[in-house]
Amino acid sequence: MYPISYEADFNPTPNRATTFFRLLLAIPWFLVGIFWGVLFIFTHVIAWIAVIILGRYPQWLYDFNSGVVRYAIRTGSWLYLQTDEWPPFGISDDPSYPIRVNFPPPAERQSRLKALFRHILALPVLLVLSYGTSYIVFAGAAVAWVTIVFRGYMPEGINNALTYCRSFEARVLGYLAILTDDYPPIGLEAAKTAGTTPPPAAPAAPAA
DSSP, X not given: OOSXXXXXXXXXXXXXXXXXXXXXXXXXXXXXXXXXXXXXXXXXXXXXXXXXXXXXXXXXXXXXXHHHHHHHHHHHHHHTTSOOSOOOSSOSOOTTSSEEEEXXXXXXXXXXXXXXXXXXXXXXXXXXXXXXXXXXXXXXXXXXXXXXXXXXXXXXXXXXXXHHHHHHHHHHHHHXXXXXXXXXXXXXXXXXXXXXXXXXXXXXXXXX
């Protein structure tokens, strides 16, 4: 499994009113996100230098930068209608929140060379994110908004597509933040959606 994981609890009947006004309601989170993002610019550069020189990610930087990635993904998924629950303004982990982004402990050693060329190495997945999954997320959120507002439910297929794309985005952002050296897979692992039941196993063939 990839070291960075994304989980989203499926809510089939979201609130129509908060869905209708979601962009307006999100303004406070946009403002807090700007604050975290400005700090992240500096902590990301410090972490990049630290990994290149020391070969490891300092714990306090790892905790902060992973928290900012968590905030971005958690808030974005609320904006894209995967949950009705207000996202936390903080960056710490909250296992009780319906959207969860999980990170492993920092590695004891990381590749200095991979860190040095991280943004160049990430170009292929950034292209997939920018010109592939982002459009799917926008389209899926638009369909979800119309369906929730006028029909009162979230289509499970749309939710699954959003979960898969948001999972990929969490991996890409974590990789860019040098939180892992593992390259983000594209379409190799299914994203985890809590609250779904796996299909039953096929019955065993009768003994001859």
